[in-house]
Amino acid sequence: MKTCPRCNSSMDDNASFCSNCGYAFDKKKSIVPKIVIIIVLTAAVVVSIVVGRFAYNLSKANSYLQSLKECADLMMDGIDTLQDIYEDIDNALEKLPNEDLQKYVDLYNNAKTEAEELFDKIATYFE
Numbered sequence: 001m002k003t004c005p006r007c008n009s010s011m012d013d014n015a016s017f018c019s020n021c022g023y024a025f026d027k028k029k030s031i032v033p034k035i036v037i038i039i040v041l042t043a044a045v046v047v048s049i050v051v052g053r054f055a056y057n058l059s060k061a062n063s064y065l066q067s068l069k070e071c072a073d074l075m076m077d078g079i080d081t082l083q084d085i086y087e088d089i090d091n092a093l094e095k096l097p098n099e100d101l102q103k104y105v106d107l108y109n110n111a112k113t114e115a116e117e118l119f120d121k122i123a124t125y126f127e
Contacts, residue, residue: 004021007021007023082115082119
């Protein structure tokens with residue numbers, strides 16, 4: 001025998017409705033097990049942590065790449081400045097007729113060639 005929760009009438013265990021007030025007894029209760037709720041919440045927390053960490057690392061990588069780009073830009077500006085200086089020195093040396101300066105010109109040209117090769121190697125890393 002079961003009792004109606006609305007009117008407290010007694011009735012058969014197999015009854016679907018209360019014969020006194022018409023209350024409908026539910027045979028199936030839709031209760032989600034607590035373990036499913038815990039699993040879903042845990043998964044949401046884990047996904048949030050993973051996504052947050054990924055975003056943080058991406059931000060750090062972008063910052064690092066920006067710093068590298070700025071460094072490369074500074075190096076390229078330095079190379080341009082040195083090339084301008086070399087041109088000025090070339091122009092000045094061409095105007096000097098003194099043959100004693102030839103050994104200095106040769107030293108300068110050797111140093112210039114070595115520096116240009118070095119600058120070319122550096123520039124290829126940033127292309």
